[in-house]
Amino acid sequence: MRILLIEDDPGLGNAVRDQIAAEGHMPDLAPTLSYARDLLATMPYDLILLDLGLPDGRGIDFLKALRAKGSVTPVMILTAHDRITERIEGLNAGADDYMIKPFDLAELTARIAAVARRYAGNPNPLITLGALKIDLAAHAIHGPKGQIDLSQREWIIFEALLQRPGQIVSKSQIEDQIYAFDSEVESNTIEVYVSRLRKKLGKDVVQTLRGMGYRLGTP
Amino acid sequence: MRILLIEDDPGLGNAVRDQIAAEGHMPDLAPTLSYARDLLATMPYDLILLDLGLPDGRGIDFLKALRAKGSVTPVMILTAHDRITERIEGLNAGADDYMIKPFDLAELTARIAAVARRYAGNPNPLITLGALKIDLAAHAIHGPKGQIDLSQREWIIFEALLQRPGQIVSKSQIEDQIYAFDSEVESNTIEVYVSRLRKKLGKDVVQTLRGMGYRLGTP
DNA sequence: GCTTTTCGTTCAGCTTGGTGTCAGCTAAAT
DNA sequence: ATTTAGCTGACACCAAGCTGAACGAAAAGC
Numbered sequence: 295m296r297i298l299l300i301e302d303d304p305g306l307g308n309a310v311r312d313q314i315a316a317e318g319h320m321p322d323l324a325p326t327l328s329y330a331r332d333l334l335a336t337m338p339y340d341l342i343l344l345d346l347g348l349p350d351g352r353g354i355d356f357l358k359a360l361r362a363k364g365s366v367t368p369v370m371i372l373t374a375h376d377r378i379t380e381r382i383e384g385l386n387a388g389a390d391d392y393m394i395k396p397f398d399l400a401e402l403t404a405r406i407a408a409v410a411r412r413y414a415g416n417p418n419p420l421i422t423l424g425a426l427k428i429d430l431a432a433h434a435i436h437g438p439k440g441q442i443d444l445s446q447r448e449w450i451i452f453e454a455l456l457q458r459p460g461q462i463v464s465k466s467q468i469e470d471q472i473y474a475f476d477s478e479v480e481s482n483t484i485e486v487y488v489s490r491l492r493k494k495l496g497k498d499v500v501q502t503l504r505g506m507g508y509r510l511g512t513p
Numbered sequence: 514m515r516i517l518l519i520e521d522d523p524g525l526g527n528a529v530r531d532q533i534a535a536e537g538h539m540p541d542l543a544p545t546l547s548y549a550r551d552l553l554a555t556m557p558y559d560l561i562l563l564d565l566g567l568p569d570g571r572g573i574d575f576l577k578a579l580r581a582k583g584s585v586t587p588v589m590i591l592t593a594h595d596r597i598t599e600r601i602e603g604l605n606a607g608a609d610d611y612m613i614k615p616f617d618l619a620e621l622t623a624r625i626a627a628v629a630r631r632y633a634g635n636p637n638p639l640i641t642l643g644a645l646k647i648d649l650a651a652h653a654i655h656g657p658k659g660q661i662d663l664s665q666r667e668w669i670i671f672e673a674l675l676q677r678p679g680q681i682v683s684k685s686q687i688e689d690q691i692y693a694f695d696s697e698v699e700s701n702t703i704e705v706y707v708s709r710l711r712k713k714l715g716k717d718v719v720q721t722l723r724g725m726g727y728r729l730g731t732p
Numbered sequence: 733g734c735t736t737t738t739c740g741t742t743c744a745g746c747t748t749g750g751t752g753t754c755a756g757c758t759a760a761a762t
Numbered sequence: 763a764t765t766t767a768g769c770t771g772a773c774a775c776c777a778a779g780c781t782g783a784a785c786g787a788a789a790a791g792c
Contacts, residue, residue: 461651
């Protein structure tokens with residue numbers, strides 16, 4: 295689930311982001327409203343966590359503008375315990391839920407899961423591989439340190455392995471997937487990419503079966 | 514699709530099993546982990562639904578053991594709404610998805626359908642030889658202790674025997690399969706590889722017919 | 733239009749584990 | 763008891779694979 299976290303406190307922001315990532319979601323952290331607007335313009339989100347005490351504008355107004363534009367993305371408000379009126383204002387402005395700071399991270403993830411269930415249109419099944427969560431359709435990988443980006447060739451090779459979990463995939467099979475049948479490559483390109491994949495995703499993600507091919511790791 | 518449902522609550526278990534059956538799948542209901550292990554030993558499943566609150570052991574450990582043995586069968590965890598850490602632990606242990614109890618049966622079947630779609634169309638035929646399950650196309654062997662890897666030469670020799678079950682295969686036939694007709698080997702190479710095969714796969718997998726050749730074991 | 737970055741490919745030097753060989757042994761057959 | 767076929771631990775060798783580096787091409791940024 296793509297989650298936009300709008301929070302200016304770096305300590306809290308990073309803690310929440312890491313927690314969300316550990317739950318298998320894909321969080322983006324925006325420290326300001328303007329940065330959040332930029333992110334929203336480029337990418338759809340499934341949930342927005344909105345801190346109301348931000349430096350560059352009122353979060354309430356941001357939320358109202360969002361709803362005025364017709365967005366139905368669920369919004370969860372983060373607010374201090376003594377800002378009761380703010381909370382009510384937020385709910386009236388179109389927030390779906392709220393969390394009172396300081397809050398338990400476990401409770402936050404539980405609420406997020408509740409939202410996820412309520413809005414369960416999760417069209418992209420996630421493949422779990424050790425600490426990695428892979429969205430095959432979206433070409434997105436999340437590891438313990440957040441989003442992992444693969445280049446085109448890297449992704450093709452990784453995908454070739456993902457499509458046959460537990461099976462041995464020979465180099466020529468991978469070559470066929472990259473270079474449509476003709477124009478073979480006459481070097482160790484595959485090996486280089488496997489090396490780069492291992493560097494990005496972890497040593498054990500791809501295992502070598504000498505003389506036979508490669509196989510997805512069994513972590 | 515063969516589905517193993519591990520759930521100790523009879524009411525929920527039967528309801529889910531009936532629902533799965535109504536969808537056209539083939540569910541087996543295991544009320545305990547040990548019963549589930551028995552079922553898994555006798556039959557391959559396409560999906561495992563695992564309740565984490567079982568009487569005879571931690572479901573997490575069961576899942577970890579399963580993955581350690583090299584199983585790639587998708588596992589969906591069933592957990593109570595307040596067991597958040599358990600859920601995280603489960604995903605880290607190799608679960609592919611989770612459902613929070615109480616859940617909607619319709620949502621469960623939707624998720625099962627998603628898994629079915631994801632894993633559709635690649636079940637290679639399995640050869641069973643005693644405790645071994647052999648996927649000839651994937652070059653993968655599953656033994657009682659999990660995945661067993663063979664080197665190229667080892668695999669060729671094993672394959673030569675698998676292709677003629679019950680028949681006696683002479684050493685020269687095997688040599689022909691390894692070294693295309695010419696450049697014979699002038700040593701006891703075959704014997705060495707048979708020895709290595711027996712060490713990896715078990716004493717009785719290959720039996721010697723003195724003076725004639727080898728034959729697959731008949732367990 | 734020019735610079736910078738990213739990506740794909742190739743090469744060279746290095747590491748590693750499969751392969752083939754032998755020696756000494758076990759066990760079956762005569 | 764002797765012979766002979768087969769078994770297996772040990773070992774050296776070398777091809778398969780790994781990886782840092784380099785470089786041109788393409789894309790992106792200025």
